[in-house]
Amino acid sequence: MSGQSKSAVAGALFFLLYAKTASAHIIGARLGDFYAGAVHPLTDLKDVILWFALGILAGSLGASNARSVLLLFPFGLLAGLTTGMTMNATSEGALVAAGALVLLGLLLALELRIHGGLLCAIALGLAAARGAANAGAVGPETNRLLFAAGLAVAGYVIIALVMASTLAFRGAGTATQTWRRVAIRVLGSWIAALGLMMGGLTLAS
């Protein structure tokens, strides 16, 4: 692992360890707990942007790297959710999410070809953190199994679609595709900027 990657992991760990009490946002449970679990993360900007950022990063690293994330990400969500529910930790993890956005955004903006193992570690860590954050939505009457299944399926679907779309957009990496790589890098810088803003807002509040 390069020095840069080590710094990135250390930074990610710092943010992962920092957590605050959450005020869970309530969503309609019209279609039951499976769909509540699937929809809940999509109502939170932190989840939506993070999932997309991770998907874009994994997709831009190629199909072989992305395939491992396909299973690790929902597994991480499940592990985090289970841990969050068991330990009754209802942290919203706003700073963690902001830090992760900065990390992912920078990785995309700098177009760093990180090792597949590191990508897996980041995916698993982020998924676990967001899974734990979503545990705050599980009420006493919620069917935990259904909620967990919904969350994992949503994670799987979103990450699969984003990774595949990124792969398709990025193309084969020939010279004619250069502008597409630039577009992804620009997107990465926006994601990092969003992370900084979210982190700043969280600290300010």
Add this chain to the structure above:
Amino acid sequence: MILLAAWVVAATLLAPVALYAHESSLGVLELREVRQGAYVGRWTMEPTIGGARVDLRAPPHCFLRIPELDCGQKGLVGALTIGNLGSRMSAALIKIIPIQGETRSYTITTANPTVSILGPEAPTLESWIELGVTYLNYGVDHILLGADHLLFVFGLIWIVGPSRRLVTTITAFTIGHSASLAAAAFGLIGVPERPLNACIALSIVFVGVEIVKQRHSEAGLTARYPWAVAGGFGLVHGVGFASALAGLGIERRLLPAALAFFNVGVEIGQLAFVLLTLALIWAHRRLGAVLPGSRDLLPGYAIGSIAAFWFIGRLLRVLAID
């Protein structure tokens, strides 16, 4: 693609509670007029949260003291709301039985927690819109909660694949279930619910077997005539959809419109599922995510096994062993 199937199946296995495809946490409240403008309420189907815990709000001119509702000379006209619909009570049916005239029914759902009780001049434009929104939502909800219907559609997509034939297959399924839904809703055909649900489960077992056959390079009936299988079993599934409407006690004059909106809702939900599945198939192909070797038989076996599990459970209900 295979990985996708494995995931759908795994999610289904993880969520056995969701598999009571035709059962919902529905409450049915009957408001019977005992004298001019005065009603007495009674839960003919108690919601899972218990009738006493339902937050029922009557129009402002009415005075509600459970179980009595007094609306004076103006009668029960205006907004009726249930404030605490949720996962334990997804919908409620309000049946109003006047001293004179037809019984009227209104469905309150989480999406539409308020209904406007219609006066004698109904149906008005407003009531048509309300009816449309209610039953459109109810149709979408019914298909999205019907794990068995979705698994059947998934099986069809799995066999046919993302091709032009899939359009005819899904269209045939739509025509099949629309025809039988209409026939059942208008009382032209009637099938007891329990055996019907067992047949629906059996149709998925059939599709599971067909998938395994296809993987063994055998051209099964579904692979050769997918439109025929989809249309035929669509007829069975349509009667299942109708059973969801039957419990709501819609007025006969409003039934065609309610049926049409409900069917459109079912189609919207089904189309969304098909498009999502196709998108996922594309994503898996792009990522090269496939199960190696003979493991691609697993989804077929898994679909068949889940459906067989449902079938046995439903058969036991038919035989009243549960």
